[in-house]
Amino acid sequence: MKNYFKICSLFLIVALVSCSSNQDKEQKYHGNFEKIKALEKDSIEYEVKSTDLIGNTPLILVETKEVSFFIPERKSKIQAYNCSECHTKTIPELKFKNLTGKKAHDSIKLNHATLEELTCNSCHPTQNLDHLKSNLNAKIDFNQSYKVCAQCHSSEYKDWLGGAHGKRVKGWVNPRISHTCVDCHNPHSPKFESRFPAKLNTKKIEEIR
Numbered sequence: 001m002k003n004y005f006k007i008c009s010l011f012l013i014v015a016l017v018s019c020s021s022n023q024d025k026e027q028k029y030h031g032n033f034e035k036i037k038a039l040e041k042d043s044i045e046y047e048v049k050s051t052d053l054i055g056n057t058p059l060i061l062v063e064t065k066e067v068s069f070f071i072p073e074r075k076s077k078i079q080a081y082n083c084s085e086c087h088t089k090t091i092p093e094l095k096f097k098n099l100t101g102k103k104a105h106d107s108i109k110l111n112h113a114t115l116e117e118l119t120c121n122s123c124h125p126t127q128n129l130d131h132l133k134s135n136l137n138a139k140i141d142f143n144q145s146y147k148v149c150a151q152c153h154s155s156e157y158k159d160w161l162g163g164a165h166g167k168r169v170k171g172w173v174n175p176r177i178s179h180t181c182v183d184c185h186n187p188h189s190p191k192f193e194s195r196f197p198a199k200l201n202t203k204k205i206e207e208i209r
Contacts, residue, residue, distance in 0.1 A: 050170040050177045059177065060143045067161055069176035072169065072183065074143045081142070083129035111189040123148050123187070149181045 051059070051070075058073035075081050112118050125133045132140040132148050140147050150157035159165035166184065169177040181187070 050168075050173045050175060054170055054177065062146075062161075062178075064161060069163075069178055071146075071178055071180045074145060074180065074182065078142065081130075087129045108188050111191070112187070145182055145187070146180050149187075153181075 054072075058076065059070040060073050062069055062071055080086065110118070110120065122135075123132050125131065125137070125139075128139070130142075132142060132145055134140055134148065135151050146157070146160070156165050160178070160181070163176070163178065166181075167179045169179060181190075185192075
């Protein structure tokens with residue numbers, strides 16, 4: 001009987017020490033994101049990385065307190081960048097001098113919000129056109145245009161940071177590379193047009209007619 005109590009006592013001591021040890025390990029993390037990052041350091045390295053699959057595309061790091069990932073560089077894809085190569089004067093000056101003739105950017109149709117809510121100057125400053133601007137007139141780099149979008153589209157921005165909105169580049173292998181807002185949406189007319197699916201249901205079309 002004495003041996004039985006000794007064995008039970010031993011098991012109880014081991015269990016208490018084990019629980020205490022696990023509790024100490026949990027307490028060193030201040031949140032799930034911190035815990036995940038710590039565990040990732042000890043995880044198995046992937047043989048294939050997304051950075052190996054995108055060729056020579058330059059990447060920009062997006063880094064917040066909770067998450068970090070890459071997006072493709074933007075400025076090299078803009079057909080007429082730097083803007084200052086053509087905009088040698090401020091927009092008001094150019095408008096005054098150019099009252100006749102064809103307007104620049106005449107093909108752009110702003111279909112994003114009403115003109116009372118949004119104009120060209122909401123995102124583009126009248127000076128220093130090589131940058132975008134925030135609602136508080138802070139300078140924003142074209143490579144970080146998502147910061148402009150995030151001011152109004154906060155829910156979509158949070159989903160994008162978490163990976164639920166937008167599309168990942170080259171699948172889900174690490175490190176994460178995601179498309180940015182303007183890779184999928186035309187910033188001047190962001191709504192997707194209605195379209196037929198790739199495989200037409202001709203029977204359904206006849207029913208609609």
